Amino acid sequence: MKMDTIAIEPFKIVTEGLKEVGGGTYRLCYQCGRCETVCPWNRVRSFFVRRMNNQAQIGLVPFESEDLWLCTTCESCMERCPRGVLTISNMVAMRRLLLPDGVVPASIPSLRTATTNIASVGNPWGLRQEERAQWAFGLEIKEFDENTEFLYFPGCYLSYDPRLKKVAQATAKILKKAGVDFGILGPKESCCGESIRKTGNEILFKRIARENIKVFIDSGVKKIITSSPHCYHTFKNEYPEFKMNFDVIHISELLFELIKEGRLRVNREFEKRVAYHDPCYLGRHNGIYEEPRGILKKAGIQLIELPEMRDESLCCGMGGGRIWMETKKEERFSNIRIKQVMEIEAEVLATFCPYCITAFEDSRLVMGLRDKLEVKDVTEILEEVI
Numbered sequence: 001m002k003m004d005t006i007a008i009e010p011f012k013i014v015t016e017g018l019k020e021v022g023g024g025t026y027r028l029c030y031q032c033g034r035c036e037t038v039c040p041w042n043r044v045r046s047f048f049v050r051r052m053n054n055q056a057q058i059g060l061v062p063f064e065s066e067d068l069w070l071c072t073t074c075e076s077c078m079e080r081c082p083r084g085v086l087t088i089s090n091m092v093a094m095r096r097l098l099l100p101d102g103v104v105p106a107s108i109p110s111l112r113t114a115t116t117n118i119a120s121v122g123n124p125w126g127l128r129q130e131e132r133a134q135w136a137f138g139l140e141i142k143e144f145d146e147n148t149e150f151l152y153f154p155g156c157y158l159s160y161d162p163r164l165k166k167v168a169q170a171t172a173k174i175l176k177k178a179g180v181d182f183g184i185l186g187p188k189e190s191c192c193g194e195s196i197r198k199t200g201n202e203i204l205f206k207r208i209a210r211e212n213i214k215v216f217i218d219s220g221v222k223k224i225i226t227s228s229p230h231c232y233h234t235f236k237n238e239y240p241e242f243k244m245n246f247d248v249i250h251i252s253e254l255l256f257e258l259i260k261e262g263r264l265r266v267n268r269e270f271e272k273r274v275a276y277h278d279p280c281y282l283g284r285h286n287g288i289y290e291e292p293r294g295i296l297k298k299a300g301i302q303l304i305e306l307p308e309m310r311d312e313s314l315c316c317g318m319g320g321g322r323i324w325m326e327t328k329k330e331e332r333f334s335n336i337r338i339k340q341v342m343e344i345e346a347e348v349l350a351t352f353c354p355y356c357i358t359a360f361e362d363s364r365l366v367m368g369l370r371d372k373l374e375v376k377d378v379t380e381i382l383e384e385v386i
Contacts, residue, residue, distance in 0.1 A: 011059025014097070018056055021202070023093025025086040029053035035077035035087060040315045041070055044331040049077055049087060056090060063098045069108065072322050072333075073198055074280040074315035091320070095200025102201040111199060114324040119204055122190035123156045124324065133186035135165040139172050144183030146220025150175075150249075152182045153235075155228040156191050157354035163361060164354045170383040171227055171251055177386060178263040180254075182225065188215055194234040199321035206242075213244050223247040225254055227379070229281035229288075229353050230319070236286070250282065252352050255382065256291040259298045266299050268385045272374075274301050275346035277337065277360075278313035279353035292352055292378055299385050306340055314340070318355035329366060334359035338367055348374045350381055 018026065031050050041047035047070055055061045062068070071091040078087055098105075104112040117126035135158065144151050152175065158168035175182050193208035216224075224246050226232040236248040258264045274296060282288045289310050296303050308314045317333035329335075338360060341349045349360055360375045 014059035014061055015056065017097050018061075018090070018093045021093045021096040023056065023086075023090040023097075025084065026053040026056035026090045028083040029057070029085045030083060032082065034080040034082065035085075038076040038080050040072070040074065040076065040317070040333045040336075041331075043333065043336060052094070053085060053087070053090060056094065061094055061097075063094070068094055068098065069199075069321075069325060071320050072280070072315050072317055073320035075284040076280075076312075076315065079284060079311060088320075092198055092200060095198075096202050097200075099200045102203050104199070104201075108325055110326060111321060111324045115196065115199070115201060115204070118191045118193070118196060118208070123160060124191065124195075125156075125160055127160055129187045129190075132159045132189055133184060135159055135168045136172060136184060136186075139169065139176075141172055141176075142183045144185055144219055144221070148181055148183040148220075150180060150182040150223045150225050151216070151219070151221045152184050152225045153189065153192075153227075153231060154184070155226065155231045155354070157358070158227050159189070161354070161358070164357065167227060167354065167357070167377040167379055170377070170379045174255065174264065174379060174383055174386065175225075178258045180258070185215065185219065188219070190215070192228075192231045192234045194230040194238075195321045195323060197234075197238070198319070199324075209239055209242050209244075213239065213242055216244070216246060221246060223249065225249050225251055227251050227352075227354070227377075229279050229286065230355065233281045233285050250286075250288060250291075250352070251379065252282070252288060252291040252295065255379070256294045256298075259295060264382070264386050266385050270299065270301050270381060270385050272302075272347040273304055273345065274348045274350050274381065275304050275306050275341050275344060276309075276378075277306065277316075277349060277351040277356060278310055279351055279356050280313065280315050280319055282352055283313055284311055292350075295378055295382060296350065299382055301381065301385075304344055304346055306337075306344065308340070316353075316356040316359040318359050323355050323358070332359070332363060334363040335367065338363045338369065338373070341373060342369070346373070348376055348381070350376050350378050352378050 114124035
């Protein structure tokens with residue numbers, strides 16, 4: 001009986017290629033399935049994380065599959081893996097292998113548009129760089145120079161999005177009230193590139209990183225304050241690959257210290273019940289759990305905890321580049337989170353991430369809770385009480 005044979009070379013090219021672009025730990029997966037018990041996708045649909053790792057092991061990764069673009073890089077699976085499989089790195093490596101030239105599939109038009117805009121004008125909406133500092137109009141915020149202690153880097157969302165501009169404004173007002181010496185780059189600021197790397201476009205990410213680092217060095221930057229955990233993570237943990245040696249601080253860390261030092265004092269009460277949501281890139285990725293809670297407690301806020309919190313926090317669904325991809329209404333993790341908030345009878349959902357706020361604001365409106373629940377950045381609450 002004659003048996004058909006399959007050449008092993010094409011499969012070897014895939015397995016070796018994944019290792020070359022940072023996805024080698026798929027080999028450690030022994031299919032225990034723990035990752036799938038905590039992956040938020042399995043709350044709304046079926047998503048077999050271990051199957052993706054298994055397919056990588058045998059070189060049969062289905063690059064045309066929608067599954068390749070689902071991972072939000074929330075890190076829940078890696079927290080539970082007994083073998084140390086770096087699933088995020090493996091997923092990103094698969095995307096890199098699919099996009100060797102950085103060309104986003106036509107099946108994801110919104111991601112393609114965002115990528116093109118970031119590459120051409122430095123922000124995902126294609127808006128003019130001259131508009132980047134319009135959020136600061138009337139606040140008398142100085143342009144950063146080499147004699148300024150801190151660079152405040154609001155990022156794309158806080159610079160352009162009408163809802164998130166309020167967070168940048170609240171942050172700046174608080175820093176000024178505390179007497180912090182800070183400035184902004186204005187039109188010289190550009191996207192940090194975080195979502196670009198997570199969606200597999202490594203070439204563009206490296207270009208963005210090098211350009212940003214040059215601007216920082218030429219401007220004399222030594223300390224950077226970020227509002228977005230995604231910018232924070234990228235500057236702190238990924239830019240050092242390019243020999244960047246800046247002190248990167250998330251705004252929650254700085255505000256907590258300012259309150260402890262007595263440079264910010266609470267003058268008013270905030271009477272509403274507040275639930276705090278731990279963003280994936282602030283919490284699981286970077287271990288910042290106490291500072292946000294410390295700010296709220298020292299501000300006299302009535303804080304109530306969500307059922308899934310700290311390292312078990314439920315992802316909002318926007319990481320890993322998903323912020324630029326359409327998610328079906330019935331598959332949004334943020335809807336689940338909003339339901340949890342309502343069950344504990346919180347009146348305000350507070351967080352420290354523009355992606356989370358965007359997701360929660362959308363779910364709040366879609367679920368008809370406009371008048372029953374507010375979504376705020378912690379800085380917005382703090383500005384109200386000092």
